[in-house]
Amino acid sequence: MRAVLSLSLPLTLWLAGFSGLYALHGLFCSSRWVEGSAVLWQRPVLIGVGLLLIGAQLILAVALQSKRWRAEDRTLRRVSFLLSLAAAGSTVWILLPLVLVTGCR
C-alpha cells in the first residue's frame, strides 16, 4: 500500500492545494476584496499559501525518496519521483495567475 500512496500523494496534495486556493479566493471575493483599495493583503496571502504549497511539494518529494518512505520497487520509486516533479511543476504553473491577474472582477 505504501507504493500506491507514494504514487497518489503528490498530485493529491496539488489538487487539495489548488482547490484550497480557489476556495480562499472565493472567500476573499465574497468578503469584498476590492482591487486598488488600501487593504491589499489578500493577494500576498494567496501567493504566500501558494509558496507554502510548493515547499510542501518539495518536502513530500524528498520524503517519498527517503529510505524510510520510498517504495521498495525501483520502477514505482521512479514513477513516484516523476509524479512529485509533475506536482511541484503544476503548483508553480497555477501560481502564475495569482501573480498576474486581477482579483474579483
Place this chain on the structure above:
Amino acid sequence: MSSLKRHRALSRIWASDPGWKGWFTTVNHTDLGRMFLTVAVFFFVVGGVLAMLIRAQLATPRSAFLGPEHYNQVFTMHGTIMMFLFAIPVFEGFAVYLLPKLLGSRDLAFPRLTAYGFWCYVFGGSMMIFSLLWGIAPDSGWFMYPPLSSTLGAPGINSDFWLIGITFVEISAIAAAVEITVTVLRYRAPGMSLSKMPIFAWYALVTAVMILTGFPPLILGSILLELERAFDMPFFQAAAGGDALLWQHLFWLFGHPEVYIIFLPAAGAISTILPVMARTGLLGYGWIVAAAVALGVLSFGLWVHHMFTTGIPHLGLAFFSAASTLVAVPTAVQLFIWIGTLAKGAPRLHLPMLWLLAFFATFVIGGLTGVMVAIVPFDWQVHDTYFIVAHLHYVLIGGFVFPMLAALYYWLPHFTGRKTYFNLGPTAFWLVVIGFHGTFLLLHWAGLLGMRRRIDSFEPGQGWEAINLIASVSSFVMAIGFALIAIDVIVSVLASVRGSRDPWGGSTLDWAMPTPPAAYNFASLPEVSARDPLWADPDLPAKIARGEGYLGDWARDRRETLTVEVTTGAPRYVVVFPANTGFPMAMSAVTGLFFLGLLTKAYWLVPLALIGVVAMALYWVWGLLPRRGEGAVPVGRGLSLVTAAEVADPPGWWGSLFLLLANGTFFGSLLFGYSFYWTIAPNWPPPAYAELSLVGWALLALGVVLALLGTRGGAGAGHALAVLGTLAIAAVGARVLWLVPDPTVHAYDATVWVLVGYGILHQGIAALMNGVIVARGIAGHGAETWQGPARIARLWTDYGGITAVLAYGAAVLPGALS
C-alpha cells in the same frame, strides 16, 4: 492427472447454470463481461439512432421532421445514453471480462456484486428507454442545468427519469469500481508485483478510483435536485438561499473527470494492443503509469472550465485555464510513447492497428481544439456552439469509440474462439472514418459561423446549409459503417470457423488460455516473473494447462482463487467464491422498486422496498460470513495458505475501504455545497440557525466513545455497546432535525436535513453491522474467523462516528458563530 480431466473437473465446479436460467443466475465474470458489452452495444445502437434523427432534422433549414419538444428529448437522451449507458458500461464490460484474465485470477473480487451491478444497469437503463418510448424522456440537455430542469422549467416527470434513472445506473458504476480496485490490488497471479502488472490494469485501477471519487458529486447533485423537485427543498432556488450555480459545480466536478474516465480505459487498450501490433515491448512503462495517474488526478482540477461563461472572476478563470492546459502534458507523454513504440517495432496493419491509426489522427485534432477552448476568450466565442459539439465528438469518438473498436477486433477471437468470416472490417473502417470526419470536421466551422448547439431548426441564408447537409449525409455513411461492423461481429460470433489460441502473438496472460475461455480461466494459476509473461516464457500456457501452477488440484471441490500482497505480488490467502445464484438479480429488482416508487411518487412503496433491500443485504452478508476456519490448506507448488475466513483484511474489508472512499467523497461534496451556500449564495443568512444544547453535545460525545471503543473490545459485548453508541448518535441527529422542522423554508434548513439525515443513515448502517457481529457470537461462529468481519464493522462505525460529528457540527456551526 491429465489436463483433460482437470478441465472437466474445473468446468463442472465453475460452470454457470445451463440454458436461459444461466443468464439470470451467473456470477461468472466472463459471462457478465459479455453481457455488459452486449447491453452497452444495444444502448449504442439506440443512441446512434437518436443521433441519426438529430442529423435528419438538421440536414436542411426549417425542417419539420421533429418538433421542438421531441428534438429536446432526442438530443438529451442521445447525450445521456452515450455517456452513461454506453461509454462507462463498455469500460465496465471490458474490465469485468478481461481483468482476471490479464491478472492471472479466476474471477473478480466480488462475483455477486458484479451481477448485482449488471442488473442495476439493465433495470436503470430500461427505465430511461421506457421514458423515451412513451415520449416523456428528459429534455433539459445531458447536463440538466436547473432551473431548466427543475419544476420551474420542466414540470413534467421527464427530469425525474434522468435524476432517478441515472442514480440507479450509477450503483452499477460504483459497484464495478470497487470490484476493479480490489481485484487489481489483490487478485493477481503470484509473483505479479505492481510493476509487472499489465498496463491495462494500471489504467483500470486509475479509472476505477476516478469513478469512486468522480461519481459521488453527481449522485449528490441528483439527490438534491430530486429532493427539490419532489419535496420543494430549495437547494437551487436563489430566492430561498439556494443557488443554481451549485448544480453546475457538482455536475462538472463529476463531468470533467468523466471525460477521462472514458478516455483512460481506451488509452489502456491502446497501450496493450499497440505493442503487440508493433511486435515490441511498450516503451517507457513507468512514464505511461505516471501519465495515467497524473491525468487521473489533474482531471479533478479542471471542472470550472465548463463554466467559463457563468460570471466567475478573472482570477478564477485564469486559474482553471492554467490547470486545463496542464493536462496536455501527460496526454502528450502518452502519445509520444505510443509513437515511439511504433517507431521501435515493426507494425503490422491488422484491423486493430487501423483503428489505432484512426484514433491518432482524430484524437490529436480533438485534443488541440480542447487546448483552444481552455483559453478563456476563445471559449467565450464558441461556448454552446457547434464548435463544442464537434470538439466533444472528436474526443469521444476519436479517443474512445475508435480505440474500443480496436479492442473489439483485437479481443474478438478471444471472446468467440473464431476467425472473422466475411472480412467486412476494413470496408466498415473506411466508411466510419470518412463518415465521421465528414460529419464533424465541418461542424467546427458551423460553430465558428455562429450555429448554436441544441437548436431544433435553423433559418436559411446564414451560410450553414451546405455544412449541415454534408454533415448529415456523412453521418449516414458512418451509420452504414457501424452496421457493417455489427454484421461482421454477429457473423463471427455465430457462424465462422475456429481460430488459433493466440492469433496476434499477445504477451499478456489473457492469451494463455484456450479460447473461448473456460469458466475457470486458468487450469492452474501461473507464477509470473516478467511484465510480458508469454513473451518471456512461450511454454507458459502448456504449463498452466498441465496444472504446474497454483490451485491446479480440485480436491476441495469449490471455486477458489489466490490473493497477493499489494506491492510485491507474494501469495497471501485463498478466497472461496460463491456458487451461481439469482439473488443479485432479485435484489437489484427490489432496488429498482425503491427507485420506481420515488419516480412515480408512490411513496408507500419506497420504505417497503428499502426494508426489502436491507433484509436481502443482511441475508447476503450472513451467507458470506465464515463459520469455521480450516487452517492452512495446500495450494500447490509446496505452499499452504489460510483462507480469507481467517485473515484480518479479507476482501470485504478492502471493498469497504474503497466504498467508503466514494462515500467520503459524497460527504465532502455535501460539505463543499454547504460552504458554497454560506459564502457565495445570495439570500443568506437564513431566518434562523439550529443550536445544540450542552446535553446534546454530551450525548453525542458519549455515543461516539461507546461506538468507537465498543468495536475495539474484540468481543460480542463490545459490539453490543457499539450498537448503543450508534443509537445515541442517531438520537442527537433526530434532535437537530427537531430544531429545524421545515426543510422547505430555506436552503440552510434543507441542507441541515440532508447533512443530519446522512449522519443518521450511517448510524443505522453501523448498528446493523455491529448487530450482525453480536449475532455471530450468539450463533457460535468460530473465534478464528472473528477478526475480518469485526474489522469491517469497526471501519463503518468509525466512519459513521466521524462523519456524524462533522455533519452535526456543520449544521450548528453558523448558529454558534453568529
